[in-house]
Amino acid sequence: MNSQPIIITEPRLSIRIIDGLLTLIAWGGFLYLIIHECQQLFSGQYQPELSPAITLLNYFLFALIYVLLFILWAKYNQLFFSRERRRRKGMPNQEKLAKSFAISIVELDKLGSHKVIKVFHSPSGEITQSEIIMLSAEL
Numbered sequence: 001m002n003s004q005p006i007i008i009t010e011p012r013l014s015i016r017i018i019d020g021l022l023t024l025i026a027w028g029g030f031l032y033l034i035i036h037e038c039q040q041l042f043s044g045q046y047q048p049e050l051s052p053a054i055t056l057l058n059y060f061l062f063a064l065i066y067v068l069l070f071i072l073w074a075k076y077n078q079l080f081f082s083r084e085r086r087r088r089k090g091m092p093n094q095e096k097l098a099k100s101f102a103i104s105i106v107e108l109d110k111l112g113s114h115k116v117i118k119v120f121h122s123p124s125g126e127i128t129q130s131e132i133i134m135l136s137a138e139l
Contacts, residue, residue, distance in 0.1 A: 102126040 050058075092100075098108045103126075111117055111130060120129040 094105050094108055098105050114132050116133040118131040119127055122128050
């Protein structure tokens with residue numbers, strides 16, 4: 001059996017570092033707000049500064065700002081990087097596909113000729129058995 005994964009991603013180290021830092025900053029801010037609010041709530045001196053309606057309005061405005069930022073980011077990428085930046089992998093030929101599942105090309109053709117098939121796999125990913133399920137429209 002072929003042990004290579006179907007999806008292969010190799011992000012650059014700089015992108016992983018930036019992603020990690022932004023994630024840490026977001027989680028840090030979230031935890032700070034939760035801890036700060038809980039400390040005020042349990043201190044016995046908690047006086048809400050804003051009404052719940054104003055708080056909900058603020059949450060809505062922040063969500064709207066984030067949506068607008070994502071739309072601007074998407075439009076920026078569409079404008080400056082309109083071409084496909086990632087190359088698509090070609091479809092594997094029948095021999096490679098059959099070899100990766102440890103079945104013959106005849107069995108692969110059989111699997112591809114029906115609309116609904118129940119496929120059973122071994123723990124290592126090889127196809128051990130298949131059942132053709134006939135739909136009522138096919139009878």
